[in-house]
Amino acid sequence: MIPPVKRPDGPEGQPTELKSYDEVYAELPLLHPTPRSWAELAASRLPEFLADHAVCEQQVAMYGLSLAGYYPDDAELVERAAALAAEEVQHFRRVVAILTKRGWPLGGRRKNVWAQSLRARIVLGREPMTKVDRLLFGALVEARSCERFTRLLEEIDDPEVVHLLADLGPAERRHWEMFYRLAGRNTDEQVLAARFQGWREFEADLARGLGTSPAVHG
């Protein structure tokens, strides 16, 4: 067993004893754990992982802004999605700064099969369920990212990257919970859980076929 990582001091919070992977996983809505072999691969190809990670942060910031644009009448969603976008832009800049300092290339746009397949499951034009689906999609993106970061933390000892992921993992956890809570505001609890179950199973099926590239969702 790898002991929990002690997070270094940093600007985003006090040092905290990090939870173990198993503890984190137990609180996430995922139905398929990423194999440790993925983390070993990503740890051995950290420049590629980080370049992909930067793009993920950029994409989720854009997704947050898009959500705000889709639902201008939903003041709570607009403010939450904009705050999320603001946070993700800063994460993007933080990852880019690490890449730049190390002379590692930023990757730019690339195919994220997992995210594309998941997003394609949103049924458009069926409000109010399209909004619910968009939020459940967001919840799963954040949950899986949190899980992957936690998995990778078991395998790396690069202090700067440990620090980064130890900050961002909890942020992703907050975000999936926020998306799920927003999805449930006007939806019966059981209906929401059933709908989310469909999403969770679909995501797990996708995840079972992955784990073979060093990308965040690869």
Place this chain on the structure above:
Amino acid sequence: MIPPVKRPDGPEGQPTELKSYDEVYAELPLLHPTPRSWAELAASRLPEFLADHAVCEQQVAMYGLSLAGYYPDDAELVERAAALAAEEVQHFRRVVAILTKRGWPLGGRRKNVWAQSLRARIVLGREPMTKVDRLLFGALVEARSCERFTRLLEEIDDPEVVHLLADLGPAERRHWEMFYRLAGRNTDEQVLAARFQGWREFEADLARGLGTSPAVHG
């Protein structure tokens, strides 16, 4: 003559004697001044102006993030565009907060003929000139926004909105200068000026047909 507005104290800076419209206009690359009648219209329909303004901030934040995604190998552009996006997301949140507090609706996506026509002028797939065009487009969006905010400041006395626009006008000025500087990094000064001249004339032709709706670029 309307005297320069005294900007109230605020979190974004020290109180400053604002420049007059004529002073601001003289430093912008625009070839057609917005008529005062537009500002009178926008001032009389402030809820619509602000709702549109919020969407402009959201759109330009997304544009900044897109730029970073298009040019991952250009570290300076990535960091500048991401910093711009971070700033515009905060402007978006600030405008949304004013709308929400007042019970004024946020507008959501709408047709911005000026921006669409301008953006359609970017010739894709002709690097390195496509990048130059994308930056010159950004420069004109920021310059025109700065000009419109300054024009509107002459006509309104709502302290909160005066404060907002008095902060954001100078930010837009910084942004157009930044876009133009980035466009000129690898381009001969005369070539750049000539190319920008084409953009400026095109924009002025668009602007001549506008000024009849309370939108930021309407």
